Structure formats: structure tokens, C-alpha cells
Amino acid sequence: MVEFRGGADATQRGVAADVALTQQREIGIMSAWLTQWGLPQVSTDPPMRWMRSVHLDHDSSGHGGAATDAVRMPGMATSTELSQLAGASGRELDALFLTLMIRHHRGGITMAQEAAARAEEPDVRALARAMVINQAAEIEQMQADLRAMGVPPA
Template sequence: MSLDMGTAVDGPEAPAPQQPRWVRPLVIVAAAVALLLIGATAGLLIGLPGASSTSSSPAANSVDVGFAQDMTVHHEQAVEMAAWARDHTTDVQVKQLAFDIETTQLQQIGQMQGWLALWGQPSAPVGRDYMTWMADSGHSMSGMASAGAARMPGMATDVDLRNLRAATGKDLDVLFLQLMLRHHVGGADMLQYAADRASEPVVRNLAAQALSAQTSEAGLMRTMLGDRGAQPLPQN
């Protein structure tokens, strides 16, 4: 008797086809691009009628422009560290925190880059030190000179980043938490300054929201470090 090809044959269920190994990185990249586009679209919305309290774009030396440029650079390093930790840790709690930081800060980068494009300003600082926009009437934050700084507070060094990429297991988790905690704390003065002094309401709002979120994350990271028998790094 011939076998009916339309009839199911009992036996072990065939294994589901596995995705090629290159699919996941492409999905991650696509998600990152989507977050940047969402943020940039939100940033461009300040050009709509009634979205801004000012009738002209902020000047190149304004708090708004300086903050958007410098905080983009600051955020980009946080995203780099978070993406590495997310992909290489086996600790569920660290993975979730890294994902949250990466997702939030990618979207905020998109918003800040959208503002800068709308204002006709460079996407990154050009011909100036960092944080020069924080000096008004001789004011300085955390001991930063009014002339600005060559490196923003909290930023990881090249050696720090190489050590992070070389670490595994618990060592990776602890170093990521230490570097990211220092990074968050280092950026707090810039966020507070922009929240208080930016001319655009949307800029003040983003800075205030970021400060609140990062303050909460910093508290969580201190707890996570303690749970893992480690201490925060000194601020740089």
C-alpha cells in the first residue's frame, strides 16, 4: 500500500529551525536605530507652533545647545557600556538594568540630536572644551573651571573600557556597575544645571527627567554593588 503523503506520520517532532547567528545583532541594531529616530522625531516637535516659549533658536553658546551637545557625548558612552554589559552578563538583574539604561539614553540622544538639527547647530561640540555652557557670572559646578573641561566628570577612560570588555562573570558585573554609577553621578551637575537654566522648556524637562531617573538608578547600583560585596569607585 502506498503511503498517503497528506497523512501525518507519528514520530519525534522535527526541531524548530534556529535563527542564523547574525539575526540577533541585526535586530538589536534595528531597535537602536528605531529608538534614535523616535527620539529625534520628538526633538523636532519643538518646532511646532506653541511647542517652544522662544521665538528664535538658542545661540551656539547657550545652555540649551551646549547641554544637548555635551550630554549626547556623555550618553553615548553610557550606551556603549550598557550594550556591552547587556550582551555579555549572565546576571539577570544586571542585564535588565543595562537594557533600561541603553534604551532610555538612546531615545534621549535622538531627542537632543533632533533639537540640534532644528537649531542648525553641530551634533557635537566643535572648537571648545566641554561644559563651557555651565559658566555664568563666574559660576562653576563641582569645581569645574569656567573655561570648561577636557573630559566630563564620570566618563570612563580608554583603560576602563578595555577592562570592561576583558572582564567576565561577576568581575564584569561589578565593573559595569562601578563605571556606570560613577558615570551617572558625574553627569548629575550638568543635568541639574540644564534643568534650572535652559531656555527651552523641553530641554529643562528632559534634563529634569534624566536627573530623576539616573538618581534612582544610582541608588539601585549602590545596592547591587553592596549585594555583590563591592564598593563604588571614587569620582573622577
């Protein structure tokens, strides 16, 4: 992550590490379930098809688009935002990282709530509920970090 390299605040570099490790763990758990259930890790279905009841971002700009545009996961940074992040350093990087990560976590909460409501497997529902709780707590902390930096909340 870019935050590891150029963030000014050691706390925010730690947040970045924690987010990366937590998401790796969650991906590992879900990948193991798919393997255990004999299901593929990837699909030829359109991205995010399972969440059709939830508003999704279309196209790479995140500003909506035609139904034929690629569908992105809720809260994902655009390529423009990732370029801005890669070009930032120090305090500017910390603030942009937190702002984008808050939006990313909000998208994760949306997906986890949908999974918790729709999953048939108790373990999937439990993980999804835990993800909602953890990401909501992380959002609160990141908002507090932005306020401490003198940056408006995201």
C-alpha cells in the same frame, strides 16, 4: 556594551540594555531639538565649554591635567577602565560595570543639573530635571545591586 556579552547576572544585563536605550532616546530628543532650532549637531568649540562653572576631568586618565589637555564629560570612564571592563567577565564584569555606571550617572546628574539651571527652553529644563530624577533612582538601585553582590558601594 560589554555587559550584554559577559555579565553573569541577567538583571545587570537588563540594566545595561535599559541605560543604552534610555540614553539613545535622550540623544534623539536633543538631536531633534538642535535640528528644529537650526543648530549644528557638533561644534568646533572645546568639549564641555558650556559647563565651565563645573569641575571637569582633564586628560584621558581622569586624574586632572594641564589646561591644554582634552576635557572629558564628568563621569566618563577612562580608556584604561574601558579596557578593564572589556577584559572582565561574569561577576567581576557585573561589579565593574555597576561601579563605572554609577560614576557615569553622577556625571550625568551634574550635567543635567547645570542644564536645568541654565536652559532657556522649558522643554530642555524639563528633560534635564527628569534625567536627574531618573539617574538618581538608577544609582540607588545599582548601589543596592552592588551591596547584594557583596561589593562595597561605589
